[in-house]
Amino acid sequence: MNALGVGLLGLLLYTYVGYPLVVALWARVAPCRLKPQPDFEPTVSVCISVHNGAAYLREKLQSLQALDYPAHKLEFLLYSDGSTDDTERLAAELVASEPRLRVLRSQARQGKPTGLNRLYAAATGDVLLMTDVRQPLTPHALRALLAPLSDPRVGCVSGTLMLAGGTGAGAYWRYEKFIRVAEGQLGRMVGVSGSLYAIRRADFRELPGDVLLDDMFIPLSAVGERKRVVLAREAEAYDQAYTDDREFGRKVRTLAGNYQLLRKLPWLLVPFRNPVWFELVSHKLLRLVCPFALLALLPLSVSLLLTTELSSFARAFWLLTLVAQLAGYALAAVGARAGKPGTLARTFVVLNAAAVLGLWRFLTKTQSVAW
Secondary structure (H helix, E strand, O other), X not given: OHHHHHHHHHHHXXXXXXXXXXXXXXXXXXXXXXXXXXXXXXXXXXXXXEOOOHHHHHHHHHHHHOOOOOHHHEEEEEEXXXXXXXXXXXXXXXHHHXXXXXXXXXXXOOOHHHHHHHHHHHOOOOEEEEEOOOOOEOOOHHXXXXXXXXXXXXXXXXXXXXXXXXXXXXXXXXXXXXXXXXXXXXXXXXXXXXXXXEEEHHHOOOOOOOOOOHHXXXXXXXXXXXXXXXXXXXXXXXXXXXXXXXXXXXXXXXXXXXXXXXXXXXXXXXXXXXXXXXXXXXXXXXXXXXXXXXHHHHHHXXXXXXXXXXXXXXXXXXXXXXXXXXXXHHHHHHHHHHHHHHHHHHHHHHHHHHHHHHHHHHHHOOOOOOO
């Protein structure tokens, strides 16, 4: 039982602390050396799939018009997925002043994968710039994405999502970015930021209509073709960090999507078939196990302390472990009223609870594809 407890604790420490340090050190020692082509200036189709995005559409188009790129090499494609607000009326107005904008419509809400497939079918550019309506882009974003994409070994390039706000989700995203930056330096990312990424139209593969995580399915499909997935840190999109309540729903969808990916792309679990097997397991899959490790560790710590066979050192170790767990859950219960430690503890608990519900929704097939 003592060995089991040590194993569970080791799993948690490796997942949340060990792997980020390992991949950061690896990236420093052996980064991927790209060979960008300075004359790479392809035609680009900017693809936006949106449901009820009228509040963001005008600002988004303005940021796209401000991109530092030849205007005649850009087209803007907007897919309205059963929008019930003013998205389509506003889009029609914007088309009148922006001839590069084309609008596709679906009366019924079908989900983002269907939208991306329709945008791909309508696109004429050599490169697809995938972005969401809510986040404005920096003027240099497109060129920053295209620089690494000019290397033929690169299949997909992620931009960087910059979140403003002091929520726990914002702090978690900064931690997540630390890992993604290191994986990007290695050319071994397992996912991209759905708000901003670029892929050659020739490398895009149509999505199954029920895919929950297009921002993992698409880059991992490129990985399956032995292409690298990298990060362009200078390509930035801006958004506000979610509160824990809203982040919970988003994470449930994401974590249910992780399970779905393994069903749809089973080769991901085969080490010699999947070039990013180590990163996928360490970064994504172990996090699916961690909630259950946490659930088991608390009663196990109590049980070990009740065991008379423990040495004084082991007893002190498990007492400290138990106190740390109880303190963490107490901080999570208090939340923001306990300051930053409470905010971070609450976010940690919320994200792990989302993994449990995500598994349930995957098993019961109740996670909606609509975003």
